[in-house]
Amino acid sequence: MSARTNTADGTPLYGCMGLGGGWDTTPYGPADIAHAEAAVEAALDTGITAFDHADIYRYGKSEAVFGEVLSRAAGLRERITLQTKCGIRLPEDGRPGLYDLRGPTIARRVEESLARLRTDVLDVLLLHRPDPLADPAEIAATLTSLHRQGLVRRFGVSNMSAPQIARLQAHLELPLTVNQLEMSLHRRDWVEEGVLVNTSAGAGVGYPAGTTEYCLAHGIRLQAWGALAGGRFADPEATPAGRLVAELAARKGTSPETVVLWWLQRHPAGIAPVIGTTRPARIRACRDAVARTPELSHEEWYELWTAARGAPLP
Template structure:
């Protein structure tokens, strides 16, 4: 469950959404220090106030490194960011801390010092990154004591750079352009869990493709047909397309609608066939050579 927009809900509504997620089998709750300027983390902790027993049943994940107009992976900023995150979430530790977007001025040894301090103090149990390519991960991992366990990337049926170049390798087409340095394959080789953000978006917040028959008529026809076959919703099928991939990708659901959260969670149980997976990929406008 992504928590980027939960500050648009009341505390009571947020509590209900969290319990809906738990009942649907969702136990990872994704945050970032910039979501709502930190208010989303505060909102989440208020929703769980008085329910301390839940803390050990969930995985709390947050991200840091984005500041207003620039990125900052300095030791000082990472440490102060985590202290702020813990205070806002009203918890003693984070299960996972992600570095939000690559910092071109990163000093890997400085990040390593911050991670060591956070790990030894018990403030953070595991570490990962978001929106990083393989070389950036390797550069950071060289200095770290801890193994990076997560890489959060944008992925949906209508936004497939992670998939495209591998399918269209060595072809003179736009899909063959390797835009992410084979990040998907790298993460699989190195046992790094991929998390898919914006699983229903067409691009960088360019709108949701589910139900958009003007821009994605063919894709929605297939989504609706498969939804009827599996007795779910098109949203469920959109999730199933991601979770069908053998990389065991985790889908980050940013919805604040409880029903849509349940629909999405149901999608992870649907065993799309290979033919159906490729049919959806092609219906989104991708070429299958």
């Protein structure tokens, strides 16, 4: 068994989207707080100390219930990294959902997140989705102001391509340090894009070309949302990939969840999985993804990829 060096690269985060009750404006209650406390305790037990939020999760209740947990656990805030996102506005009063990265909106959403999370500073703020109407100079000025006020320590983006990141970074002196994208053994566009060049199948890949390479070249940490693939590989009887995951887990003395996360972490980009399950047992099943260096050989990594895609590589 090899120990993982506790660096930022590849170290999982806990994703708090499932906390706080339903996707509505109904207030959370004691049961929701207890549910959040159990999930946070399980994450801490596995060695996870970074927690990922967004202002829209459960209509703000995910942040609010997490703030309740923080208020009840003396000293916890100093032990963890808090990350949240802004830039999406949910449907309201007959208006469809939209993206909004105007400067005043970003500033207001940060203030609201700080209040819900019951903290004075965010360790990381991500811009949740690209807003086609956004002015990158205005965004940069707002982020710089938030940093100078001591409200946000670091910044990043989510669901953005290399050109979109480069356009924003050109106006921003502070470095963008994170790009969070959907990446898993199920959602493989991020790796397929690199090998389906000059093939007809490449036209169907949605991942923006060159984004992984851009992030690597500029020191931008890749985070993977949906990293456990919704449990698709937890049942060894369901798919050939599920059977292979189970076989590798048994061979290496770990859990299927860890194998699925190792597949991401084994990539040279040092991808950091965001673990979103709210079930304490499944959170704890990810312990070896925190404690151990990914123990997948070159061949095993390709075997998993091929099994999941259900076809040979070109």
